[in-house]
Amino acid sequence: MSTEFNRAVSIMSYQCPLCHSALVNHTQYWRCENNHQFDLAKEGYVNLMPVQHKGSKNPGDNQEMMQARRLFLNTNHYHPLREAVIKHLDEQLPENAQQLLDIGCGEGYYTSEFTQLQAKHPELSVHGLDISKVAVRYAAKRYKNCHFCVASSHRLPYSDAYLDGIVRIYAPCKDEELQRAVKKDGILVTVSPAARHLYQLKELIYNGVHLHDMEPEVIEGFDLVTDQQLHYDMTLNGEEATALMQMTPFAWKTSDAVWEQLKTAIDLRCEADFSIRVYRRQ
Incomplete structure (x- = not known):
């Protein structure tokens, strides 16, 4: 060499x-x-998703889901979640942290704000990874102070022990990949739905809503150091309620009547309920 x-x-x-x-x-x-x-790419991202690794021609969220997510996130109803994640990163990142990755970054709503941490960690580079090329293209074009790539969360395109921290908001990743890529004493911040998350939307679809299991995930090679529940009420107008439903995995079960009900909603109360956990690499 x-x-x-x-x-x-x-x-x-x-x-x-x-x-x-x-x-x-x-x-x-x-x-x-x-x-x-x-x-x-001209927008500044690199596509590290080989054709043979794709499960479909255009993996990731479709255009409709992306537009719905952009509309809803821009209302800042999830701003408390973003601030809570940033607070945990600020408190738990290693002192000399240099590399932070947001898995499943989408269009960069969370990723872009993680650059706030550079005030305390001046050497920190913020990375975003997503399987959706359309989402990453948008993020890279808009947020030039982050590094974005198209890649699978099951095949993290980083060398061993390269990352000081990973944020995983609803995104899957194999335990062995997390172990491989995160440095000793590095951290993993996970966000998952807590018991009553979007309870009022589910009531419109299901006869009897099953509450989310809140048992902490056991991740091999990591110790759980912080377990926070973040719960608050949101008040949604019709456009926001519709966009939020489109973001959910149960949107396909929503009837025409419910879509119409959401579209005409005024001041719809809906609970946001998240489990935010911090794990440290052994």
């Missing part, structure tokens, strides 16, 4: 999704020593 390649490897952040060797930035593309090459 050449001296130039070794020097470039020392500052790289990505790992080849095909052979798992280091990717080196050559201004307009990333390339590994085995000549697997991934172009840098």
